[in-house]
Amino acid sequence: MVANLDELKPKDPTRSFGDTIRRILFFEQEKLCAVCMKEVAFDDMEVHHITPHSQGGKTSLNNGAIVHKACHPKSEQEVSAFYEKWRLRKSYLHQKKMQDRGFSQPPEAGTDYEQDGVVIPHGTPAKMEYQNGEQVYEGRFEDGVLMVNGLAYSSLSSAANALAVTKNGKKTNLNGWLYWKVLLPGDDHWTPVRSLRDRAESKDQE
Structure with a gap:
């Protein structure tokens, strides 16, 4: 007691x-x-x-x-x-x-994101555009998940459908692979994640 x-x-x-x-x-x-x-x-x-x-x-x-x-x-x-x-x-x-406030933080070690044979390094920025750029969402891959506005998503599609809405304001049913892009370490351009999956599938067939 x-x-x-x-x-x-x-x-x-x-x-x-x-x-x-x-x-x-x-x-x-x-x-x-x-x-x-x-x-x-x-x-x-x-x-x-x-x-x-x-x-x-x-x-x-x-x-x-x-x-x-x-x-x-x-x-x-x-x-x-x-x-x-x-x-x-x-x-x-x-x-x-x-x-x-202008404080830069040193990169931290973390778990990479993996899905369908694609590996995206921890800390990689991500961006999604929907309806010809009318809706733009940005996030980052951290510790094995996609973080957007402080929320964690385990898959690209779950993130896409939680964020995007139709012109009528209804929920979407999107294939996230077709919409997300990443800024890979050392690159100065955004890479569509679907191209990363295509490469991974090509290597599996070799």
Whole structure:
């Protein structure tokens, strides 16, 4: 019983995020809902405790994530899933803040991305254009996944369909290999990933 009491953390007496913190988070987190990664209006925004308030999470800048009211994680399962997603989102925001301030970060070792015989080095920039360039999305391959706006995608198609929408605003069903390009280390031009797959398939047939 004593051991369990020792593990309890006192709750922050302040439960709701104040207007100042809400506004800072709104701009720091690029006005994007941390759940669906769509733009959120300030009036439709709530701030989620990353470490739940019920578990001792503080009502502070370092423990807040902006979300749509409809996206706000409620259940234990939703809160747990959000926490895992937020770790990647937080890393992205930190790196972007450092770059905006003019600090360059040394390249870090990481796991390369592999799919259908294609290997893309960790840290490789990626770009996707849809509907003749009307929609452009940029990301980076990090630790074996494609990171875009702080969200991780395990395949090119899952990323393409999560990001792109039709002219009518509906979800797409795209083959990501046909849309993504990469800026490989040492290159000064973007290479379509489908050409990398074609090369890999040609080598397998030799």
